[in-house]
Amino acid sequence: MKNKALIALMALLPVACGGSDTPAAPALDAAAVAAGKKVYTDNGCDACHGDTGKGDTPTGQAFDPSPRDYSNAEWQDKTSDEQLRKVINEGGAANGMAATMIPYPTIQEADLDNLVTFIRSLKK
Numbered sequence: 001m002k003n004k005a006l007i008a009l010m011a012l013l014p015v016a017c018g019g020s021d022t023p024a025a026p027a028l029d030a031a032a033v034a035a036g037k038k039v040y041t042d043n044g045c046d047a048c049h050g051d052t053g054k055g056d057t058p059t060g061q062a063f064d065p066s067p068r069d070y071s072n073a074e075w076q077d078k079t080s081d082e083q084l085r086k087v088i089n090e091g092g093a094a095n096g097m098a099a100t101m102i103p104y105p106t107i108q109e110a111d112l113d114n115l116v117t118f119i120r121s122l123k124k
């Protein structure tokens with residue numbers, strides 16, 4: 001699954017970069033984004049983080065701290081895929097964040113890759 005997503009991404013790169021003077025951001029694999037969105041809604045992440053990842057749902061806003069705004073480019077740029085994977089699997093408390101971000105240890109491998117790709121797709 002991981003390789004398949006990578007191959008699809010590599011196939012898209014020349015299209016995204018070809019012929020342009022300004023370097024385009026690497027294109028995200030649309031299938032991986034869609035699959036990641038499904039993992040996100042199936043696991044109820046949207047209840048707190050919201051459809052668009054802004055953390056602006058009533059449930060999300062009821063927490064202090066409330067979830068980050070995933071559309072924030074500055075946050076996206078300073079947060080590694082590895083950090084995202086760790087917090088999702090281990091939860092907030094194990095990573096110096098609020099325990100309201102509960103651990104999801106059963107989300108693994110391909111689902112986790114797709115979920116991270118979906119979160120990246122929310123960057124504005």
Ligand code: HEC
Binds near residue numbers: 040049084087097099
């Ligand atoms: C019960 C509400 C709730 C649910 C459900 C929830 N989260 Fe969170 N999440 C939070 C809160 C609150 C924070 C912020 C914690 C902090 O900043 O201390 C957070 C933080 C995070 C972070 C860390 C962001 C950073 O700044 O590094 C990630 C990644 C994340 N959540 C992903 C997910 C994913 C993926 C799911 C679903 C599998 C999910 N969350 C489900 C409430 C939730």
